[in-house]
Amino acid sequence: MLQKKYILLLIVTLSVASLFGQNTKILSREPLNIFKNEELANRISVLKNDKRVLKPNFRYLDSVKIEQITYLSDGLKVKGYLSTPLFGVKHPSVIYNRGGNGEFGSLNEFKAVFILAKVASWGYVVVGSQYRGNVGSEGVEEFGGEDVNDVLNLIPVLKELEKADTSRMALYGWSRGGMMTYLTLTKSCEFKAAIVGGGLSDLWKWMETRNDTIETVYAKNIPNYAINTKEALNARSAIQQVDKMCKTTPVLMLHGTNDLSVVPEMALDLSYEFLKKKIPHQLILFKDGNHGLSEHRTEVNYQTKQWLDTYLKY
Template structure:
């Protein structure tokens, strides 16, 4: 009897260990329409009241693609995210999207997000399988926000998530990030050679400079970025790609979308970063929008055409 119990315990431990494999999905929830999305948010997120403010006009393509709320393993944490893919059978290029903001603000399901699930559905409808993480500590995920720390593992662990999807072709893998998500994208790019092309909007490329210019953000980041008050300069430079452009691959072309009226990321930040890219021969294309703010909501159709052309050229 005791022997059988030991065998059973070992089997249960094996099952538990298997279930915690990074990049494996723990749970999937089908989201067929906007109402089901709201219900899902209310069931999984503490700040579900913010979802009430979601602009329904941004969800015109939501029911044209298959959308799933997922929970997947990352460093033994249950992390929340989303999968979006075309309804038609086939094999499609894959894209990992990295959200902006910090904590719940600007998350994939927050009403102020520059790119939310509505926009990702629009991109998926063009023939892409898209995976996006809320990151640890956010959107109902376990763990703590680190803003460019171990949350990069939450992005890397989306690669095996996509590899397990029948419709996703991870040999044609792209990455897309907005604001904080651009920082996240560059940090991810340093750690893998899986990506063929990248696009970023409202690009956050020098958060050390941002912290100097914006004392409120400086104080805000100090509350959750590890070791911030121990060695702030080193912590922020590590998260600012302008200081390590020479480490970026020369084989991954980067599309940069910048609003001339961006109050969060001044255009001169992006121009300085572009000069560094040129100096180190990292391929890129910079598109500036005269009337664009940080979210570029004023020119959404125009920048989506750029995204279609960019990913179509390098992934299709």
């Protein structure tokens, strides 16, 4: 009889452990050594007495931790990055949405340091996904299809982090990441704010202004693109999805007037639709700014921080 009780106890214990494992989204966390990459190390630091010392502009890295993570999204193991402030107890959360497709534009040590860690140093827990099918992630890239779930599934990832306050969350995306941000807002109103830089919001206009996208992006990444073109492009274009978009999440739109990758007309057209549908937003156009607004980085950081602080730190 005693032996049966032990067997029963073992079964119950295993069942609880199995259930806990199923509910856990974060599968692994590996600290990033920012000095391991020699090119990155030379960008952010100098050697003094055989020790790396951060340059003044990068001293914010002393206040944050950067990790590479693997998490579950629709049963797939997906890669990403996480940056957490070393100070404080609880912080608002930001989901950063990368641009590009496939390996192009993927998150790496540089973006983790220059973007995710920078935002984290302002007092935010920041997490970003590579999206399925990319950089060792399971699944297949869909360029705004089912991979939007890889963004939504970062919400339970954040809920597992002690320092993350998920009652105050924001989205921050650039280029294709802007598309992912807009599409996420058609599926969730959990976010207090959103920021989009050089946002891809009209795939029809992108095809007109960048005909190289048809073969290199659409046909390559969008499932059944050849036989489902209209539905596929409309479903991924924020300009066609405004009616479904959350009307309580204020959006900051940043775009360069000399953006040759994603023309500024996309931001103007979407802003007009936002006005008609009373979606709160602010559009800032940077004169002669390129796609990454690289020559306006100080102002971009200022506007981004102000927007986050306004809506998440109250």
